[in-house]
Amino acid sequence: MRSRPLVSLTLAAVVLAGCSSPEPPRPGVLSVGLGEPGTLLPADATDPSSRLVTAALWTPLADYDPATGKVTPRAAASIDSPDRVVWTVKLRPGAKFHDGTAVTAQSYADTWQAIAGNHWASTPLLTKSLRAKEITAVDANQLRIVLDRPSNQVPAWLSAPGLVPLPASVLKSKDWNGFARRPVGNGPFRLDGDWRPGSGGTLVRVAPDSGRANEIDLRVGDPAKQYDEVKDGTLDVATSVPGERHEAMHADFADRHAMWALPQAGYLVFPATATRFATPAVRHAFALGTDRDALESGPLAHQADPAKSLLPPAAAPGERSGPCRPCTFDAPAAKSLLGQAGFAGEATVSYDSFDGTWPQALAAGLSKSLGISVTAQRKESGGQPIGPSTLELKALSASPADVLRSLAEAAGYTDPGFTDDLDSAESTASPEEAAQLFRVAENEALRDLPAVPVWIGHGHAVWSARVHDAVATPFSGIDLAKLRD
Known part of the structure; x- marks a missing residue:
């Protein structure tokens, strides 16, 4: 009989523990998951997490x-x-x-x-x-x-x-590292205290807005874990989606997810010194032999789209109605072109600024589609690339002039018609005429193909049901200043 009170107390404790619930979210405060920013110095910010934070700190x-x-x-x-x-x-x-x-x-x-x-x-x-x-x-x-x-x-x-x-x-001090730990901007948010590497930081709105989030809790963590936390309701926004969650994203979040073009693209560039690729037919063979869909679903892990043109969407102007001919995969045509050009022997894909996984897969795919030996090799610092090379182009200004000029410079491409059209596009007073001339210059480059467009980077984000007005831009991803709960 003496044991009954003890049993009753134990059961009561279990029931009380089962009824506990997480603390409800505070109004006007949202939590956002991101990767570790490479830097919070805006002039050197290139990765998506760095741009996400600096875009909130600066206008x-x-x-x-x-x-x-x-x-x-x-x-x-x-x-x-x-x-x-x-x-x-x-x-x-x-x-x-x-x-x-x-x-x-x-x-x-x-x-x-x-x-x-x-x-x-x-x-x-x-x-x-x-x-x-x-x-x-x-x-x-x-x-x-x-x-x-x-x-x-x-x-x-x-x-x-x-x-x-x-x-x-x-x-005056030139203490760039110290400034990156506690940046001072002119934007809608300020950083409350120092940035905590591996953990995150808190953004506080400079001029409170009753219609928007006035505090953003930035949490650095693993993208897969953050994705699950948004599903569970313990995180409001995840600003990246890992490849293994890409397909599930559409079902898990319905209309609460976004994809946007990044100002980042991958190209296979033919340097002027690579004389074995001087024939346009050879370059077009390598373009047609590039299986972009296999790269997108394989080593790129759904973090990029197959390129449809030389100008990525974040560099516009406008978008093509369909992929350019050199942007399509046609292995039989590629092999035939290479044979007609009399190309034989080996080729090397040289790279330096990328993880080697996708360049290696690109080389293996070209070997299969072209019927020749193509290998990938990391370029040593200061070394001259041998054969085709890969180039990561960061079009931070989203200017078509930058994209086309950078590719032409990397390939040593000096076609007079291309140069004249590009100069005319930059100097005209009419935006409509400029857009047309940029496309003409792009088409001229696609004809001669000094560079093969391979992929266009894109970003992802998912958010919980309590989040509204989640919109993204190519530069910064999710606009934190527009979020509301």
Whole structure:
């Protein structure tokens, strides 16, 4: 009889434990899963996680829609030029960094000088793309940019997320590593405390908005685990989806998932020094012998799409109605072309900036479709590639001029018609005419094929039922400033 109270107490404890529930989410606070950012220095941010965070901490001069060419001023009030050589950027007055100091035209001029002097990801954008002879602060709210030739691409370049301003304190100290731990931007969110590697950080909205999330809990972790946490309701947003969850994503989240084009593409480039590939028929054979679908579902693990053109969607303008002929897989035609060209012997695919898995698979696939020996070889630092090479092109400005010029430079491609059309596309005042000329230049390059488009990167995200207004852009992925619960 004495044991009955003990049994009753034990059962009560079990029942109480079973009724416990997680703490309900706080209104206006969302949790977002991401990978470890490579850096929080915006001028050097290239991976999706870095761009996700820096896009929340900084406001660019403008937003650029590569599909339409439309420019929407953000930190800038206007970006204008009477002749496409001399450009005037007027800033919105009263802007401040998160430390309370003013954002001025000099902030941009000094930051761009620092970028040009360092080997950061955005350095080529200033030194090769913009090609400015002069960048000066006319007054506190006005920048003057003088180019060495006419270009209508300036608004697109200035919208690049890497060309945002840095505070005078870090420009003076040059403590880039310290700044990356606790960045100070001019954007909608500030970082509350230091960034915690392997863990994450907390973003707090600078000007509270009752209609949007005012606090973002950023959690670094494994993509597969984060995907499951969103399903379970313990995480609000996962900003990447691993390959093994790709097919399930559509059923698991219905209309609560997104895919978007990244400003990143993989190409097989034929260097001018690779004389065995000088015949267009040989280059087209390698293009037709590339099984992009097999790469997408295999080593690329659904993190990319098969390329349909030289210009990726994030570089536009517009999209092709269907894949270009060199973008299709046709093994019999590829083998026939190679035979007609009298190509025999071995070929080497050289790579350096990629994980070797997909280049090795690409080489194996080419060997099978072309009937020759094709091997993949990592290029040593500073070494000259032998045969075809792979190139990772980061079109951070989403400018078609950058993509086409970069590929032509990598391949040593100097066709006069291509160059003239590209120059005309950059210098015309009409966005519609520019779009047409960029496509003409692209088609000329596809005819001669100095580079074979292989894949176009894309991003994924999934979110819980309590999340609304989850939209993505090519530069930053999910726009954290627009999220609401």
